[in-house]
Amino acid sequence: MVFDLSQLTTAEKQYYLQHIVAPRPICFASTIDMEGNVNLSPFSFFNMFSSNPPIVIFSPSRRVRDNTTKHSFQNVMEVPEVVINIVSYDMVQQASLASCEYPKGTDEFTKAGFTKEAATMVRPPMVKESKAKMECKVVEIKPLGDQGGAGNLVICEVLLVHIDDSLLVDNKNFDQTKLEHVARLGGDWYCHVSKENLFKVPKPNIQLGIGFDALPSGIRYSKYLTGNHLGQLANVHEMPVVQPSYEDEHLKNIIQYFSVNPEDMEKELHQYAARLLDQAKVDEAWQVLLAID
Numbered sequence: 001m002v003f004d005l006s007q008l009t010t011a012e013k014q015y016y017l018q019h020i021v022a023p024r025p026i027c028f029a030s031t032i033d034m035e036g037n038v039n040l041s042p043f044s045f046f047n048m049f050s051s052n053p054p055i056v057i058f059s060p061s062r063r064v065r066d067n068t069t070k071h072s073f074q075n076v077m078e079v080p081e082v083v084i085n086i087v088s089y090d091m092v093q094q095a096s097l098a099s100c101e102y103p104k105g106t107d108e109f110t111k112a113g114f115t116k117e118a119a120t121m122v123r124p125p126m127v128k129e130s131k132a133k134m135e136c137k138v139v140e141i142k143p144l145g146d147q148g149g150a151g152n153l154v155i156c157e158v159l160l161v162h163i164d165d166s167l168l169v170d171n172k173n174f175d176q177t178k179l180e181h182v183a184r185l186g187g188d189w190y191c192h193v194s195k196e197n198l199f200k201v202p203k204p205n206i207q208l209g210i211g212f213d214a215l216p217s218g219i220r221y222s223k224y225l226t227g228n229h230l231g232q233l234a235n236v237h238e239m240p241v242v243q244p245s246y247e248d249e250h251l252k253n254i255i256q257y258f259s260v261n262p263e264d265m266e267k268e269l270h271q272y273a274a275r276l277l278d279q280a281k282v283d284e285a286w287q288v289l290l291a292i293d
């Protein structure tokens with residue numbers, strides 16, 4: 001299906017975009033109005049956009065229903081300061097409760113059962129239960145339209161970051177497995193970032209990967225290697241060569257056993273290479289694949 005956005009209602013545009021632009025991290029924004037009333041609301045139109053200056057942006061939209069604006073938006077127009085609290089799995093139900101449309105002046109810290117902790121450089125309080133929070137000054141508010149569903153970019157400069165000691169190793173290095181972020185997808189769907197579902201992809205560094213076009217065609221068009229496997233193989237800096245010193249009993253067995261049938265041998269070798277790549281053993285996989293040339 002192809003959807004032409006100009007033919008969809010605003011609710012439909014929102015529906016498809018929120019399902020495909022996902023998962024989105026959640027900014028749990030604490031703001032304050034001129035009278036000192038505190039507001040706390042979650043926003044998944046949120047991300048970081050710059051490190052120098054350190055900029056994060058979230059977007060309280062105009063309501064699709066009636067084109068009204070949100071209290072968080074009104075607050076940052078009055079007092080351009082915000083604390084962005086990161087939502088972890090243990091807070092998700094309470095954070096969702098804080099998204100209820102309580103009347104202006106209602107303190108969602110109280111409604112959703114969170115504890116206030118004074119910030120250092122800005123007036124809105126922090127959420128004590130959040131393990132990572134950013135004290136921010138709002139540097140610009142950019143409305144993206146004046147109709148229902150229009151976003152309002154709240155561009156924030158991060159002044160101070162608070163990170164719970166439990167997330168740091170030696171008071172310095174961030175342990176990504178510990179924060180257990182939650183992120184929002186389409187509709188009521190969320191995902192939980194946990195130790196079990198995290199994985200690493202080694203960053204291509206300054207040296208360039210050889211690329212798919214440099215892969216030998218027997219590998220490039222293999223029936224057994226997926227796009228992920230080829231992506232790993234094509235990320236080496238130069239075309240590998242056979243290492244005579246490479247020792248692998250399983251490889252030896254495949255070559256001995258299947259030498260009479262080249263097609264079966266290719267299948268066995270490619271499937272073995274795929275298993276090695278699944279274990280991030282790229283050099284070994286190359287040696288296996290080069291064994292039939």
Ligand SMILES: Cc1cc2nc3c(=O)[nH]c(=O)nc-3n(C[C@H](O)[C@H](O)[C@H](O)COP(=O)(O)O)c2cc1C
Binds near residue numbers: 042045060069073101
């Ligand atoms: C996880 C989550 C993410 C949300 N993300 C957004 C968002 O990015 N933009 C938005 O306008 N509303 C978003 N909402 C809805 C607002 O939180 C909701 O409208 C809230 O009542 C706004 O509160 P306020 O009027 O007190 O500012 C989200 C709700 C939840 C539960």
